[in-house]
Amino acid sequence: MTCQELRARADAYAHDTLDATEAAAFEAHLATCEDCESALVALAPTPPGIAGLSRSIEPAADLWPAIRERVAARRERSARIAAPRWALAAAALLLVVLSSGVTAVLLTSRETRGVATRDISALEAEYSAVSEDLTGALEQARSRLSPETMATIERNLRIIDAALDETRQALAREPGNAALGEMVVAAWRQKVDLLRRATALGTES
Amino acid sequence: MRLHRFLPALLLVAPLAAQQKIDRRIAIASDASIRIHNLVGSIRIVGWDRDSIAVTGSIPPGAGSFYMGGSGRGAKLGIERQDELKEGQPATLDIRVPRNARLWVKSASASVEASGLTGELECSSVRGSIRIEGSLRLVVAESMEGNLNVAGAMSVVRLKGGGGTITLRGARGDVLATTVGGAIVATDGAVTRAHLETVSGTIAYDGTVSPRGTLDVATHSGDVTLRLPVDISAEFDLGSFDGSILYGLSGKGEGKGKGEDAPKPFRGKPISFTTGAGEARVIVRSFKGEIRILKP
Numbered sequence: 020m021t022c023q024e025l026r027a028r029a030d031a032y033a034h035d036t037l038d039a040t041e042a043a044a045f046e047a048h049l050a051t052c053e054d055c056e057s058a059l060v061a062l063a064p065t066p067p068g069i070a071g072l073s074r075s076i077e078p079a080a081d082l083w084p085a086i087r088e089r090v091a092a093r094r095e096r097s098a099r100i101a102a103p104r105w106a107l108a109a110a111a112l113l114l115v116v117l118s119s120g121v122t123a124v125l126l127t128s129r130e131t132r133g134v135a136t137r138d139i140s141a142l143e144a145e146y147s148a149v150s151e152d153l154t155g156a157l158e159q160a161r162s163r164l165s166p167e168t169m170a171t172i173e174r175n176l177r178i179i180d181a182a183l184d185e186t187r188q189a190l191a192r193e194p195g196n197a198a199l200g201e202m203v204v205a206a207w208r209q210k211v212d213l214l215r216r217a218t219a220l221g222t223e224s
Numbered sequence: 225m226r227l228h229r230f231l232p233a234l235l236l237v238a239p240l241a242a243q244q245k246i247d248r249r250i251a252i253a254s255d256a257s258i259r260i261h262n263l264v265g266s267i268r269i270v271g272w273d274r275d276s277i278a279v280t281g282s283i284p285p286g287a288g289s290f291y292m293g294g295s296g297r298g299a300k301l302g303i304e305r306q307d308e309l310k311e312g313q314p315a316t317l318d319i320r321v322p323r324n325a326r327l328w329v330k331s332a333s334a335s336v337e338a339s340g341l342t343g344e345l346e347c348s349s350v351r352g353s354i355r356i357e358g359s360l361r362l363v364v365a366e367s368m369e370g371n372l373n374v375a376g377a378m379s380v381v382r383l384k385g386g387g388g389t390i391t392l393r394g395a396r397g398d399v400l401a402t403t404v405g406g407a408i409v410a411t412d413g414a415v416t417r418a419h420l421e422t423v424s425g426t427i428a429y430d431g432t433v434s435p436r437g438t439l440d441v442a443t444h445s446g447d448v449t450l451r452l453p454v455d456i457s458a459e460f461d462l463g464s465f466d467g468s469i470l471y472g473l474s475g476k477g478e479g480k481g482k483g484e485d486a487p488k489p490f491r492g493k494p495i496s497f498t499t500g501a502g503e504a505r506v507i508v509r510s511f512k513g514e515i516r517i518l519k520p
Contacts (some may be wrong), residue, residue: 024344024361168350171369171387174387174405182444182445185444185511189465202444205421205444213386
């Protein structure tokens, strides 16, 4: 397995959707490749360790404390980040890793099936925090993006926000509806992913 | 007086004369990693059976300067601009690379076309379209606004769009395609594992799912149309909060109408059933889009 293949399969590995051969190749590569380990793990303030993530697609109840710790650590570290371009890039990478980690562990629709409404609220709070940080990073990167690019990003964000509002309102009317909970989380995931991609545009190259 | 007579012709010729033509080659390993960078204009990449990179192209005045370097297992080439925020003049790059190379391509509004490759390609653009043909081991492509078009039996495909349409032709293996407002259209598919997701764009899949494979489709408001074999052996799990479901493969349809194509409006609770031995899995989730499962 190459480095590119590993990184493309990170989500699939965390979701336990790789077959046994691929999963073994993933683990073997990660065990010997410092670059990939760095890319996937070392950038996080409290390394979640992709290799150490639960192979179960069901959310583990004891995962929450770890997620909270990581997010808290990220906030502390984000607060220390200054404005220079390298620092912004580091912040963006950090957020990318964190948002990917959160996504990988908990936030796919399949993983949230059966999650109680209180857990959806907790997930929303986490997503909201990551989203807020990424929005801040994007705002700092704005000067390095063309007006056309920003317009494109903002147009897509409006579409996602509208979907998010709609599903959240529906969930408020039917708080026990697990399918709606999945949809709320899916909309958040889309938003964080778009913000992550947009921020990367302003910090890479 | 004489100069005045020729002035229009001179004005026409001057920019052409200033256009920089590129014709460069370097030797490189057959599986080398190559980075390609051209923000505006076009990038055309063709795989060939030689251990070298050959670049031809043209750079108009003000479009930046061409660079190319590397040897052995790595190389990079592209157009360097003084100000990457300005669109500037479009530069054209026509690039031959070893078929099995690993490529990283970046564009802003430049269109990207790649064909004849068997290695790996990672391509990102902001507004440019990306078109990839071949049978690569890995394709990762992102464009915020441009169309993404992938044709061929790739092993692993990861596509992320925004407002543009994602088109997949002959998809096999492992496919992930997500977009926001753009549509996803997949034809002649026979995926092992696929996740197709939009926010408001429509999703259309025409093909089959491998035994033990999974087709997982999700949208907020886009309509979903899956055209699957009548005799597909699969577990179906379909759910739309505020849209209708139409199952037209056999007599599974439920609801107001009668016969095969009876629509079933439902809220919240997914419908699950199995056809044949239930070897594959088909999962569809929508908030308010219509779900149609139809014959080819």
